[in-house]
Amino acid sequence: MNEIPLNFGLILSALLFLTGLLGVLTRRNVLFMLMSVEIMFNAAGLAFVLAGAKWGQPDGQVMLIFILAMAAAEVSVGLALILQMHKMYRTADSDALNILRD
Amino acid sequence: MDIIFYIAAVIAFIATVGVVTRKNAIHALLYLVVSLLAVSVIFFVLGAPFVAALEVIVYAGAIMVLFVFAIMMLNLGKDGIAKESPFLNFGSWLIPAILCLVLLGELGYVFYFHQVGDHDLREIGPKEVSSSLFGGYVLAVELAGMLLMAGIVGAYHVGREKKREYHRYMQNLETNTEDYE
Numbered sequence: 001m002n003e004i005p006l007n008f009g010l011i012l013s014a015l016l017f018l019t020g021l022l023g024v025l026t027r028r029n030v031l032f033m034l035m036s037v038e039i040m041f042n043a044a045g046l047a048f049v050l051a052g053a054k055w056g057q058p059d060g061q062v063m064l065i066f067i068l069a070m071a072a073a074e075v076s077v078g079l080a081l082i083l084q085m086h087k088m089y090r091t092a093d094s095d096a097l098n099i100l101r102d
Numbered sequence: 103m104d105i106i107f108y109i110a111a112v113i114a115f116i117a118t119v120g121v122v123t124r125k126n127a128i129h130a131l132l133y134l135v136v137s138l139l140a141v142s143v144i145f146f147v148l149g150a151p152f153v154a155a156l157e158v159i160v161y162a163g164a165i166m167v168l169f170v171f172a173i174m175m176l177n178l179g180k181d182g183i184a185k186e187s188p189f190l191n192f193g194s195w196l197i198p199a200i201l202c203l204v205l206l207g208e209l210g211y212v213f214y215f216h217q218v219g220d221h222d223l224r225e226i227g228p229k230e231v232s233s234s235l236f237g238g239y240v241l242a243v244e245l246a247g248m249l250l251m252a253g254i255v256g257a258y259h260v261g262r263e264k265k266r267e268y269h270r271y272m273q274n275l276e277t278n279t280e281d282y283e
Contacts, residue, residue: 012144
């Protein structure tokens with residue numbers, strides 16, 4: 001294996017994470033917000049694997065597997081919530097959820 | 103190997119920017135799949151073939167298919183795209199973009215002045231990962247299983263068709279709702 005500049009990998013991970021954060025901050029469609037959250041999970045997993053590769057330990061990859069499991073559970077519940085929201089309000093706009101009752 | 107890493111990194115970044123800026127949900131989703139595949143290539147280059155395969159199978163496969171089903175059921179269509187358009191103008195992007203750029207600058211500063219140093223990367227295969235997963239992390243594996251089970255049950259309960267039941271106070275209120283709105 002050749003050597004990869006790990007600094008560059010960490011900067012890529014930060015770039016991906018902040019792009020996802022930007023998506024969560026600017027988009028109002030809950031579907032896009034969920035996708036941006038997925039991007040952020042993925043960037044965090046990349047940082048884990050990079051750190052695991054630096055020290056030659058399998059723990060980074062183990063953490064990525066846990067992130068995958070958590071993302072799967074989170075997406076299934078999140079999409080069910082979005083479907084319910086769409087059924088009630090006929091929109092996926094998060095600004096529509098402004099009345100705190102039923 | 104180096105050049106593959108850089109190409110995959112550039113593709114991942116461009117595709118991720120595509121996800122955040124598209125108006126059409128399916129287009130954004132396809133960009134997200136490309137981004138995940140690029141990150142999977144990076145995992146291969148880093149000597150982590152097991153999680154690279156998992157990334158393709160679980161993330162780009164299973165989770166993205168869930169998104170596709172949800173988008174099909176939502177049926178956002180043309181007016182959904184029209185509704186997204188005002189949120190993509192310059193004014194609503196400016197301040198979040200500045201905040202994120204400041205954060206990126208800070209992270210770049212930290213990485214630049216605290217060199218982690220280059221290392222000869224050693225491939226860590228599935229055998230090592232799984233012996234670690236079922237060795238020290240076996241409790242966490244069981245907890246992850248419980249989390250997935252809770253996810254299934256939660257998704258079933260939340261996504262079910264339900265009759266809306268009101269408290270009798272809300273029922274009385276329901277007749278007057280038009281006055282509030």
